[in-house]
Amino acid sequence: xxxxxxxxxxxxxxxxxxxxxxxxxxxxxxxxxxxxxxxxxxxxxxxxxxxxxxxxxxxxxxxxxxxxxxxxxxxxxxxxxxxxxxxxxxxxxxxxxxxxxxxxxxxxxxxxxxxxxxxxxxxxxxxxxxxxxxxxxxxxxxxxxxxxxxxxxxxxxxxxxxxxxxxxxxxxxx
Amino acid sequence: xxxxxxxxxxxxxxxxxxxxxxxxxxxxxxxxxxxxxxxxxxxxxxxxxxxxxxxxxxxxxxxxxxxxxxxxxxxxxxxxxxxxxxxxxxxxxxxxxxxxxxxxxxxxxxxxxxxxxxxxxxxxxxxxxxxxxxxxxxxxxxxxxxxxxxxxxxxxxxxxxxxxxxxxxxxxxxxxxxxxxxxxxxxxxxxxxxxxxxxxxxxxxxxxxxxxxxxxxxxxxxxxxxxxxxxxxxxxxxxxxxxxxxxxxxxxxxxxxxxxxxxxxxxxxxxxxxxxxxxxxxxxxxxxxxxxxxxxxxxxxxxxxxxxxxxxxxxxxxxxxxxxxxxxxxxxxxxxxxxxxxxxxxxxxxxxxxxxxxxxxxxxxxxxxxxxxxxxxxxxxxxxxxxxx
Numbered sequence: 314x315x316x317x318x319x320x321x322x323x324x325x326x327x328x329x330x331x332x333x334x335x336x337x338x339x340x341x342x343x344x345x346x347x348x349x350x351x352x353x354x355x356x357x358x359x360x361x362x363x364x365x366x367x368x369x370x371x372x373x374x375x376x377x378x379x380x381x382x383x384x385x386x387x388x389x390x391x392x393x394x395x396x397x398x399x400x401x402x403x404x405x406x407x408x409x410x411x412x413x414x415x416x417x418x419x420x421x422x423x424x425x426x427x428x429x430x431x432x433x434x435x436x437x438x439x440x441x442x443x444x445x446x447x448x449x450x451x452x453x454x455x456x457x458x459x460x461x462x463x464x465x466x467x468x469x470x471x472x473x474x475x476x477x478x479x480x481x482x483x484x485x486x487x
Numbered sequence: 488x489x490x491x492x493x494x495x496x497x498x499x500x501x502x503x504x505x506x507x508x509x510x511x512x513x514x515x516x517x518x519x520x521x522x523x524x525x526x527x528x529x530x531x532x533x534x535x536x537x538x539x540x541x542x543x544x545x546x547x548x549x550x551x552x553x554x555x556x557x558x559x560x561x562x563x564x565x566x567x568x569x570x571x572x573x574x575x576x577x578x579x580x581x582x583x584x585x586x587x588x589x590x591x592x593x594x595x596x597x598x599x600x601x602x603x604x605x606x607x608x609x610x611x612x613x614x615x616x617x618x619x620x621x622x623x624x625x626x627x628x629x630x631x632x633x634x635x636x637x638x639x640x641x642x643x644x645x646x647x648x649x650x651x652x653x654x655x656x657x658x659x660x661x662x663x664x665x666x667x668x669x670x671x672x673x674x675x676x677x678x679x680x681x682x683x684x685x686x687x688x689x690x691x692x693x694x695x696x697x698x699x700x701x702x703x704x705x706x707x708x709x710x711x712x713x714x715x716x717x718x719x720x721x722x723x724x725x726x727x728x729x730x731x732x733x734x735x736x737x738x739x740x741x742x743x744x745x746x747x748x749x750x751x752x753x754x755x756x757x758x759x760x761x762x763x764x765x766x767x768x769x770x771x772x773x774x775x776x777x778x779x780x781x782x783x784x785x786x787x788x789x790x791x792x793x794x795x796x797x798x799x800x801x802x803x804x805x806x807x808x809x810x811x812x813x814x815x816x817x818x819x820x821x822x823x824x825x826x827x828x829x830x831x832x833x834x835x836x837x838x839x840x841x842x843x844x845x846x847x848x849x850x851x852x853x854x855x856x857x858x859x860x861x862x863x864x865x866x867x868x869x870x871x872x873x874x875x876x
Binding site: 340342343346349365366369370372373376377378381382384385388389446 | 561564603604605608609611612614615616618619622623625626634637638641642645648665
């Protein structure tokens with residue numbers, strides 16, 4: 314258990330420092346790279362929790378697909394280092410307030426939930442992942458079928474919307 | 488955790504890496520000789536017998552070559568990019584089973600580094616990470632040609648990853664597992680390339696695009712981009728890109744062999760003979776498992792698949808970039824979706840009707856869908872043959 318704890322502490326250090334690096338780097342490409350590292354670290358957290366399926370999906374979807382598209386757009390637009398634009402006047406106080414609220418909530422939950430003896434037990438089936446994968450698929454396509462389909466339609470709408478928007482621009486140029 | 492387990496992992500990883508590096512060196516020679524043979528030339532045959540020492544000579548040349556770092560590069564990323572390209576091409580091989588197992592000093596030693604039960608997902612995640620090296624090399628070089636190469640490669644690899652994922656899905660469904668070891672075991676009776684020949688074909692095409700090989704080598708098209716993303720790299724850093732490309736070829740051939748061509752297993756018609764990897768050989772009173780046949784079979788399959796890649800490079804011209812994207816999105820993606828559907832339906836029907844012969848409807852329908860796709864391409868090309876795009 315102690316080795317898990319050490320791994321966890323080191324990982325959290327990496328996760329926090331990459332998140333800070335993402336926030337504070339001047340160059341958008343470096344920000345994106347820090348975010349990739351952060352996603353990979355989170356994937357390792359999932360591995361630590363015994364959820365390899367989610368860990369691998371995290372890497373494939375976030376680090377592999379989405380961040381590559383981010384980088385693609387940043388490079389295509391040449392937007393590596395934009396001049397710091399004027400922030401909206403109410404943005405900074407609002408951000409401070411919201412982050413304080415989030416921190417208070419997190420600390421509150423940490424002290425109320427984490428101290429109770431009913432710690433969350435790791436799922437039994439996680440060692441045999443094909444079984445747990447089957448269970449997950451069953452849950453997803455039986456119990457949560459409607460949300461699943463709604464999500465897919467949402468994504469489809471977003472995709473069609475993006476295509477329609479770019480099409481109009483093309484038609485205007487002709 | 489026993490320290491011997493760590494030692495075993497370390498040694499297996501080391502052996503695998505060294506094998507891949509040697510494979511890379513000799514693949515360059517293999518490619519140059521084979522290309523030369525196809526183009527009626529001789530190829531490098533001076534260093535050593537049949538040119539066998541040529542890779543070593545090349546390595547010495549590259550190590551002692553001057554390394555230029557252009558003035559305005561983004562230094563950290565510029566230095567990191569070659570490393571980021573090589574590492575995925577090495578670690579992706581960790582889950583590929585090379586054979587069954589043998590006993591040494593009373594321990595059973597399996598011929599794979601890790602048999603993780605989400606092996607196929609591991610492959611997809613590492614393959615998706617592999618884009619970064621090329622993209623960052625293109626960006627950090629601070630050169631428009633390199634940048635265009637990087638952007639092209641990210642667009643191309645993302646587009647073809649979708650079809651690659653669906654080809655993985657077909658193999659997962661046929662093998663009823665995500666572990667590569669179990670997928671190989673499931674091919675004891677019959678290779679998946681026989682049940683799903685179209686899937687194997689699409690997989691081979693997509694892998695050519697994923698490793699940026701001709702005819703999909705847009706990121707480094709010499710005539711347009713002066714070598715693309717690695718235009719600003721020289722010496723050992725260039726050698727790392729070169730190494731990554733050839734290692735990716737080897738590894739992706741191993742994956743193709745594992746998913747569709749029976750992996751380390753023998754040909755399906757040899758399954759109960761003494762040439763099977765499960766066979767027990769007897770020489771006098773001494774009997775042992777024929778585990779060493781596994782790596783040999785895998786090597787044979789990889790060499791054949793690599794020859795396929797070299798052959799394609801020698802004979803086919805590069806595809807125009809817009810056609811490359813159109814081919815990926817409008818032909819390969821619908822086709823592989825259809826193949827995944829046909830496979831799933833075939834497996835389900837065979838289960839429901841209790842008739843294993845229904846499985847053979849899958850290859851028939853798949854081949855028909857490939858023919859339909861080819862007919863569509865043909866019609867499209869004919870219509871456009873006189874106009875641009």
